[in-house]
Every structure is written in C-alpha cells, then in structure tokens.
Amino acid sequence: MEVGQPSRTALAVARARAQHQTLDDPRVFTDPIATRIVAGTEPTGEFDRGVDAEAARVRRLTIAARSRFADDRVAAAVAGGTRQVVVLGAGLDTAAYRNPHPDVRYVEVDHPDTQAWKRNRLREAGIEVPPTLTFAPVDFERATLADGPAAAVLDRAADTVFVWLGVIVYLPRAAIDDTLGYIAGRKADLVFDYPVPPSPEVCARAERVAAAGEPWLSYFTADEMRTLLEGFGFTLLEDRPAGELLGEYGAPTAHPIGSGIRLVHAATR
Numbered sequence: 001m002e003v004g005q006p007s008r009t010a011l012a013v014a015r016a017r018a019q020h021q022t023l024d025d026p027r028v029f030t031d032p033i034a035t036r037i038v039a040g041t042e043p044t045g046e047f048d049r050g051v052d053a054e055a056a057r058v059r060r061l062t063i064a065a066r067s068r069f070a071d072d073r074v075a076a077a078v079a080g081g082t083r084q085v086v087v088l089g090a091g092l093d094t095a096a097y098r099n100p101h102p103d104v105r106y107v108e109v110d111h112p113d114t115q116a117w118k119r120n121r122l123r124e125a126g127i128e129v130p131p132t133l134t135f136a137p138v139d140f141e142r143a144t145l146a147d148g149p150a151a152a153v154l155d156r157a158a159d160t161v162f163v164w165l166g167v168i169v170y171l172p173r174a175a176i177d178d179t180l181g182y183i184a185g186r187k188a189d190l191v192f193d194y195p196v197p198p199s200p201e202v203c204a205r206a207e208r209v210a211a212a213g214e215p216w217l218s219y220f221t222a223d224e225m226r227t228l229l230e231g232f233g234f235t236l237l238e239d240r241p242a243g244e245l246l247g248e249y250g251a252p253t254a255h256p257i258g259s260g261i262r263l264v265h266a267a268t269r
C-alpha cells in the first residue's frame, strides 16, 4: 500500500460488490448497504483498463461469491454457537453492519490508513456503527494480532470466526504465517481466499494492481495451501475454486478468472 494512503483495492472490490447488486443476474450475493458505502467515491477504472466486459463481469461475480461464501460460513458458525467474528483486512466489507444478532460481536482489523478512511466513509454515508462492532488498527507487516490494538479487544478464549478476504495476496509470507499461527492457537473457524500462481490472463491485472501501490506478493497451489494449513494444525474443510462456487450459486462460468482464486474454510478442530 502507498504510505499514508488507504487501500485502493479495498475501494475497487467494494465498488464491484455495489455494481453486482444491480448489474448481475442472477445476483449471487445480496448486500443492502453495498451501494451506500461507496456512494460518492471516485471510479477505480485503472484496474479494468483494457479488460473486456466478460472478464469484468466474472471478476465482479468472483468478488461477490467470496463474500457469499464467507457470509454462509459465518452464519453456520453463529448457528453453532460462535459469538465473535473477526474481519481481517476488512476494507469496506459490510458484514458487521448487516449483523442481525445483538449478541454476536464483530471486530474489524485493518491497516490503520484504510481503517481511518473507512470510518470517515461510514460517517459520510450515514452508516451507523453498531454497538456490536469494535475497530482494531493493525499493520500485519509491523504487528500481529497478539499485540497492541487487536490483543486489547479480542476475546482470546471465545469461539471465533476469522474472515480474511482479498488480503493474503498482498502480504509477505512472514505476515501470513504470523496470522495463521495466532488463529491456530484459538478455537476458531477461518475463511479466506488465495490466488493460485497467476495465469497469463491475470498477469496483466497483477501489473495494474502493482502500479496502484499494492503488488501481489503471495500465491499458493492447492497442495501448498493444504501443507501450510495442516502444518499449523488446521483441519482443511473446504478449498474450492471461485468458479465452482459460482456454479453452485447459479452463475456458472468457465472463465480462467474463476479458477484463479480459491476459497478456503479451515478450522482448529
């Protein structure tokens, strides 16, 4: 990320979720505040320069599908008794503002620059911060969840769902390991996405994202991801390409973008 600047990709994916609400049929992810949270923000067209309409559509659907995947796994964990949800690298994610359970607390962890920008955005958009939500500013490259602001607000003993969408790719391996190590020591579900080593189709996008100051740093094959998670003691429950989920959600695609991102649900049980 650019020093002192909020994440530009956080805005781009939030705008994609907002566009998904009206442009795509079927809609695979419904978010009644997706549009409000980006209202008045500037376009992020630099990421889609030269991209054909079908690639832009599948990318939007992939972003929507990962939020649907996370929402569904969080709902299942909450139904099973979990009462703490931690959104890592939250960006303009809106799950905490759609939480219907007064006894389920959310913690949003994000880079301090992005989090300050989000809080301002919420004020500008008139979106109320619910009493169930706490913010914890953390730069994963300089601190871990075990220190500072996150440690002060996380209930370490509580069953927790950690949601980590669209973040791993921007982190160096040491920061990924630190976070996995922290979560592995809790009673937890973990939901995240990761990119497989890039195909030619996504290399051009990687270049545009790097030009915006947020280079993609970490990729994994599915075998590498299984080895990594099992090495930390996680049970891998699901590791599925986004395209497969889109088929399940009624929007099948064979586009390579759909196989470039995989969604994981792992747990420490």
Ligand SMILES: C[S@@+](CC[C@H](N)C(=O)[O-])C[C@H]1O[C@@H](n2cnc3c(N)ncnc32)[C@H](O)[C@@H]1O
Binding pocket: 001, 007, 009, 010, 013, 014, 088, 089, 090, 091, 092, 093, 110, 111, 112, 114, 115, 138, 139, 140, 141, 164, 165, 166, 167, 170, 171
């Ligand atoms: C593509 S956005 C995804 C945001 C959100 N999870 C979503 O899906 O809408 C990437 C997020 O990772 C966060 N991030 C990137 N590097 C980070 C770091 N070193 N420490 C904390 N957060 C970081 C950014 O602030 C941003 O919120």
